[in-house]
Amino acid sequence: MAGALLTVVPKRVYDFGATSVGSIAVITAAERIDVTGYVDCMLAVRVHAATLSGGTIAVDIFGDGFTPEQPALPFRTALPLFTSGVIPAAVALVTYGGTVHGQYIALQISGNRTSASSLVATLSIDLVLRSPDPS
Amino acid sequence: MAGTVVRVIPKRTLDFTAVSSGTSQAQEIVLAQGIDISNWREVSLMVRTHSVSNLGSGLGNKIEINAYLEGRTSEDPGILFATVIPAATVTIDFNTVAPSYTVSSVGSNIGAMLKIAAKGTRTLSATNIRADVSIDLSLKSA
Numbered sequence: 001m002a003g004a005l006l007t008v009v010p011k012r013v014y015d016f017g018a019t020s021v022g023s024i025a026v027i028t029a030a031e032r033i034d035v036t037g038y039v040d041c042m043l044a045v046r047v048h049a050a051t052l053s054g055g056t057i058a059v060d061i062f063g064d065g066f067t068p069e070q071p072a073l074p075f076r077t078a079l080p081l082f083t084s085g086v087i088p089a090a091v092a093l094v095t096y097g098g099t100v101h102g103q104y105i106a107l108q109i110s111g112n113r114t115s116a117s118s119l120v121a122t123l124s125i126d127l128v129l130r131s132p133d134p135s
Numbered sequence: 136m137a138g139t140v141v142r143v144i145p146k147r148t149l150d151f152t153a154v155s156s157g158t159s160q161a162q163e164i165v166l167a168q169g170i171d172i173s174n175w176r177e178v179s180l181m182v183r184t185h186s187v188s189n190l191g192s193g194l195g196n197k198i199e200i201n202a203y204l205e206g207r208t209s210e211d212p213g214i215l216f217a218t219v220i221p222a223a224t225v226t227i228d229f230n231t232v233a234p235s236y237t238v239s240s241v242g243s244n245i246g247a248m249l250k251i252a253a254k255g256t257r258t259l260s261a262t263n264i265r266a267d268v269s270i271d272l273s274l275k276s277a
Contacts (some may be wrong), residue, residue: 029219035138036138036139036140036273036275037137037275038138038275039177039275063181063236063237063238064180064236065175065183065236067146067269068146069146069185069269070146070185070234073185073234073237074234075183075234075236076236077236077237077238078235081208101177101179101239101240102179102181102238102269102273103140103181103273103274129165131137131138131275131276134267
């Protein structure tokens, strides 16, 4: 076996309606996900419902450098590990992914509010981790 | 599935403040060498910057964490064969805001051993060149 399926976010509502127009609110939905033994990572984002008239919502994977030496400090890579897929305003399954280097990853959901309209999505997210090594 | 994490150095202060001023004066110290990576196909350098001094905006003062390939041999144990150009570099400079975390791929299907070194470079001015850093290697068999 050389793969794993992780349900990192169960079905949940992400409402960015209170975010100031012109601002981006970022929520860390999961962190310290151990990818030591995996090379490839795929995200499966289920959009159960969404109203995105007020902007866009993105789901990104960042490198997580958690260390017990300073557990309070949020060590994150400056950029996502790969380009995120576009979350549509309709029921959908969006998949995307790439290579994951390092020990841990974190999953962040961000809402970019561009107008004073609703910005809310009901999402559930799975993570598929694989390694070509069959051992 | 196979992978492991090797600690290169725990949180430690790297202080290159004493490097003399001038045109690109630099000092490099070896942090770890002879790290056996022969069982792994893919290597990544993970550098955490816990804190960093004011390196002077735009002056070129920096600390680089370099990963070199090493080619030791029992036929000539007194010579530490190593590549001259780093296989991976993480740079801490005036753009770095602590806490910072960078993962840099050293590569796939590379040699048998690695050496990790820290290089402090001073271009101008008398600012401190100091950072608290911890370094790990992520080894994976892809």
